[in-house]
Amino acid sequence: MVNKEIEKTDPLSSLKEFTAARIAIGRTGTSIPIKQSLEFKLAHAHARDAVYSVLDTDGLLNSMQPFNLPILHLHSKALTRHKYLKRPDLGRQLNEESAELLKDYSTNADIAFIIVDGLSATAVNENTYPLLEVLIPQLNRAGLKIAPICLVEQGRVAIGDHIGHLLNAKLTVLLIGERPGLSAADSMGAYFTYMPKPGLTDESRNCISNIRPQGLTHKPAAEKIFYLINEALKRKLSGVALKDNAGLLE
Incomplete structure (x- = not known):
């Protein structure tokens, strides 16, 4: 509930429809929410996989x-x-x-x-x-x-x-x-x-x-x-x- 309220009040939220960049992701205490943290790790894995991908x-x-x-x-x-x-x-x-x-x-x-x-x-x-x-x-x-x-x-x-x-x-x-x-x-x-x-x-x-x-x-x-x-x-x-x-x- 807290994260939804933060997303509603975050002035950057309206920009999310224009970019895939990580903005207005909310927070849990002093850290980012678990969902966004896991998404970051998944994106990092995709980037590493892309570097080592092979031309088909x-x-x-x-x-x-x-x-x-x-x-x-x-x-x-x-x-x-x-x-x-x-x-x-x-x-x-x-x-x-x-x-x-x-x-x-x-x-x-x-x-x-x-x-x-x-x-x-x-x-x-x-x-x-x-x-x-x-x-x-x-x-x-x-x-x-x-x-x-x-x-x-x-x-x-x-x-x-x-x-x-x-x-x-x-x-x-x-x-x-x-x-x-x-x-x-x-x-x-x-x-x-x-x-x-x-x-x-x-x-x-x-x-x-x-x-x-x-x-x-x-x-x-x-x-x-x-x-x-x-x-x-x-x-x-x-x-x-x-x-x-x-x-x-x-």
Whole structure:
């Protein structure tokens, strides 16, 4: 009864419908209620599980067959999850076998999609197909050439620069599992880089974050990505100079 009264009088309670963050959770004595304490521990367990989740390569391959695009399975220089977490630099580099494979796929494509497990393969497994199901038909209707889709295990964001360069693509769209938080372990990010090449830094990229059913849902995310792709190709740039002004257009 006390907790219900606290929730009613807490000025933050009205914000709970807009966020999954832990606000207005009440208290029991000097601590938080048992229910909220257990929910916190469960969310922490989900976040840890997401970090160690595995890219569902077979499921992704099967789901993306309708796109009629070649799909390449690549790997970074981090051979294990333990090495990936301890050595971020290895996750930014392709291993030799993957680099050799890509030499046969210099495409001159407009766009290369690169799907990377990152810090939550769960996010990629759950959100990649619903997003691309909306986005790829839009790109096809626009007459844009799409390179082979690349699935990358144990990868970081910068690995897309090496892949895009070897594919000779004008623009990379890298989909990656974001660092799981205690309110979202299934969040995927999309990073854009115009004229990718090894050695680029973060100011050369644009990012759309929190792509998931309880965040930025797939259809609005696809529309935003489509807008930024067109702007990047038209203006021949990405990064800090490329702004998302879609909502300002009449």
